[in-house]
Amino acid sequence: MGFRLGWFSTGRDEAARELLRVVWRKIKEGFIPAQLSFVFCNREKGEEEESDRFLELCKRLGLFTLTLSERKFLPDLRRRDKEAWRAAYHKEVARLVEPFGADVIMLAGYMLIVSPQMCRAFPMVNLHPALPGGPTGSWQEVIWKLISEGASRSGVMIHLVTEELDRGPVLTYCSFPIKGGKLSALWREVEGKGVEEIRREVGEDLLLFRVIREEGVKRELPLIALTLKTLAEGRMKLKEGRVLDGEGRPVSGIDLTEEVERALREGL
Known part of the structure; x- marks a missing residue:
C-alpha cells in the first residue's frame, strides 16, 4: 500500500474546497504519489451552507468522508470546561480515523x-x-x-502540529517580499499611523492588507502540493514529533521558495 493521506477540514469557505480539489487532482495526475484515504469534517450536513458545499464536493470526488458535529458533541461539557471537551471530542475523532492508518493527516x-x-x-x-x-x-x-512591525518579508509554512499553537517543527516554507516595488506606495499610506487606528478606520479593506493576503494565498496551494509530494516520495519523514530527511537525519525547515515560484509561473 502506498502513502496514505488523511484530510481534516471544517469546509467553511471556497478556499477549503479549492485546497481539496487541487490536492485530489494532483494525486490523480500522479504528481503526489499518494492515496487520499479519508476526509474528516467537524460539521455535519445541514449545519452550514458552506460546509454542505464542502461535503457535496467530497461526495462528487468519491472520497470516503467522516463527520462528527462539534456543535452536537457534549455541549454542556463544552460550556463548563473547554479543554476537557476538546480532549473528549478528539478522542472520538481519533477512534473514527484510526482504522485508516494515515501516514500523515493534513489540517486544511x-x-x-x-x-x-x-x-x-x-x-x-x-x-x-x-x-x-x-x-x-x-x-x-x-x-x-x-x-x-513594518516587516519586509512574509511567507507561508507547513509545520508539524504540536501542543504549542503554530510553533511545531517546520517541514517546509516559502517567502516573498512585502516591501519595495508596487508595495512602496501602499506602505506610505500607513506611515505615521498606528495599527489600531487603521483597523478602526479602514479595517481589512486596507489595500496593503489585501495585497499581503493575496500574495500569501496564491502560494499556499503550491507549497501544500510540493510538501505532500516530498512526504509521499519518502524524501521527508515524520517520526516521534521530529522532521527527518529520507535518510533519517533531522532537518529544520526546507526552503521551497524557488520551487513555489516556479509552480506559480507554470500554473500549478
Missing part, C-alpha cells in the same frame, strides 16, 4: 485546536500563513502584526 482549514493527546497520537501537519518564527494566530492577526 480545520478550525478547531487539536487536543494534545491527538497531536501525540497522529502525524498531523498544518499550514500557517507566516515565516518560521514569525507571527502566530489567524491569518488576519498575522497580517496586522506584519504591518505593525
Whole structure:
C-alpha cells in the first residue's frame, strides 16, 4: 500500500474546497504519489451552507468522508470546561480515523485546536500563513502584526502540529517580499499611523492588507502540493514529533521558495 493521506477540514469557505480539489487532482495526475484515504469534517450536513458545499464536493470526488458535529458533541461539557471537551471530542475523532492508518493527516482549514493527546497520537501537519518564527494566530492577526512591525518579508509554512499553537517543527516554507516595488506606495499610506487606528478606520479593506493576503494565498496551494509530494516520495519523514530527511537525519525547515515560484509561473 502506498502513502496514505488523511484530510481534516471544517469546509467553511471556497478556499477549503479549492485546497481539496487541487490536492485530489494532483494525486490523480500522479504528481503526489499518494492515496487520499479519508476526509474528516467537524460539521455535519445541514449545519452550514458552506460546509454542505464542502461535503457535496467530497461526495462528487468519491472520497470516503467522516463527520462528527462539534456543535452536537457534549455541549454542556463544552460550556463548563473547554479543554476537557476538546480532549473528549478528539478522542472520538481519533477512534473514527484510526482504522485508516494515515501516514500523515493534513489540517486544511480545520478550525478547531487539536487536543494534545491527538497531536501525540497522529502525524498531523498544518499550514500557517507566516515565516518560521514569525507571527502566530489567524491569518488576519498575522497580517496586522506584519504591518505593525513594518516587516519586509512574509511567507507561508507547513509545520508539524504540536501542543504549542503554530510553533511545531517546520517541514517546509516559502517567502516573498512585502516591501519595495508596487508595495512602496501602499506602505506610505500607513506611515505615521498606528495599527489600531487603521483597523478602526479602514479595517481589512486596507489595500496593503489585501495585497499581503493575496500574495500569501496564491502560494499556499503550491507549497501544500510540493510538501505532500516530498512526504509521499519518502524524501521527508515524520517520526516521534521530529522532521527527518529520507535518510533519517533531522532537518529544520526546507526552503521551497524557488520551487513555489516556479509552480506559480507554470500554473500549478
